[in-house]
Amino acid sequence: MTTQDLVQQIRKKKSFLCIGLDTDLEKIPPHLLQTGDPIFEFNKAIIDATNHLCVAYKPNTAFYEAYGIQGWKSLERTIEYLNKEYPEQFTIADAKRGDIGNTSTRYAKAFFEELNFDSITIAPYMGKDSIEPFLSFENKHTILLALTSNTGAFDFQTKKIDGIELYKEVLQISKSYQGAQKLMYVVGATKAEYLTEIRKIIPENFLLVPGVGAQGGSLQEVCKFGITSDIGLLINSSRGIIYASKGMDFAEAAKKKASDLQGQMQKEMESRDLL
Numbered sequence: 276m277t278t279q280d281l282v283q284q285i286r287k288k289k290s291f292l293c294i295g296l297d298t299d300l301e302k303i304p305p306h307l308l309q310t311g312d313p314i315f316e317f318n319k320a321i322i323d324a325t326n327h328l329c330v331a332y333k334p335n336t337a338f339y340e341a342y343g344i345q346g347w348k349s350l351e352r353t354i355e356y357l358n359k360e361y362p363e364q365f366t367i368a369d370a371k372r373g374d375i376g377n378t379s380t381r382y383a384k385a386f387f388e389e390l391n392f393d394s395i396t397i398a399p400y401m402g403k404d405s406i407e408p409f410l411s412f413e414n415k416h417t418i419l420l421a422l423t424s425n426t427g428a429f430d431f432q433t434k435k436i437d438g439i440e441l442y443k444e445v446l447q448i449s450k451s452y453q454g455a456q457k458l459m460y461v462v463g464a465t466k467a468e469y470l471t472e473i474r475k476i477i478p479e480n481f482l483l484v485p486g487v488g489a490q491g492g493s494l495q496e497v498c499k500f501g502i503t504s505d506i507g508l509l510i511n512s513s514r515g516i517i518y519a520s521k522g523m524d525f526a527e528a529a530k531k532k533a534s535d536l537q538g539q540m541q542k543e544m545e546s547r548d549l550l
């Protein structure tokens with residue numbers, strides 16, 4: 276999917292919501308455990324109930340890898356289902372990969388070609404030759420961790436080297452990489468006050484913003500400092516949406532939570548004349 280297609284979907288749906296499919300067998304409604312593939316059945320029900328309210332889905336691969344081959348099969352079925360039934364959705368493999376060049380190429384093939392995700396999250400610290408292999412794939416996007424939502428972000432990312440914070444170096448240096456127009460960046464919603472500085476370095480790039488809901492970040496603050504004329508934001512919520520209920524009504528409850536966030540997003544766009 277191209278960035279233009281994504282922007283078009285955002286305007287059409289009046290939403291820049293990304294729903295995180297962090298599917299945990301211990302948290303899904305117990306009645307699903309009797310089905311042959313509970314993870315997929317859960318995801319399918321959530322996707323069917325919420326797709327008109329969001330523009331992206333982000334399965335975090337840890338939740339699938341934790342269940343071995345069966346978990347990986349559920350991930351495969353989920354992305355196949357999304358690509359077949361809802362091809363307008365932007366898909367994010369939240370895998371946080373990145374390695375020496377030839378290994379990164381294999382990761383890129385696995386997620387972009389074999390699974391056919393639109394994008395993948397990447398840890399930037401092995402540098403240019405670990406990231407450029409991902410950028411060589413047409414119409415695929417690479418989402419670099421810049422300033423993450425967790426408290427550990429302050430251990431390294433905000434430390435200064437020669438007077439400049441490391442996360443700013445990640446943003447600045449990655450702009451020179453071959454294929455940099457396909458870069459997006461992760462900035463945690465809990466770090467909204469940093470967005471003014473971040474937008475000075477990358478005024479246009481899309482940001483994946485996790486951390487609203489369960490982690491306490493504010494959608495309004497993120498918009499205040501981070502929204503662009505083409506929106507430029509994908510705001511993720513995982514637990515806050517998908518685990519809204521543990522009962523038979525779980526998909527309906529997820530829809531309500533997603534609808535609430537979509538409504539807030541529409542307000543933010545309308546108040547800035549962005550629709």
Ligand SMILES: O=C(O)c1cc(=O)[nH]c(=O)n1[C@@H]1O[C@H](COP(=O)(O)O)[C@@H](O)[C@H]1O
Nearest residue numbers: 295335396423424463485489490512513514
């Ligand atoms: O790359 C991510 O998506 C990510 C980066 C970050 O800084 N913080 C963060 O929470 N995430 C992911 O975003 C999701 C957040 O989930 P909730 O807190 O349940 O909404 C999880 O899948 C995290 O792994």
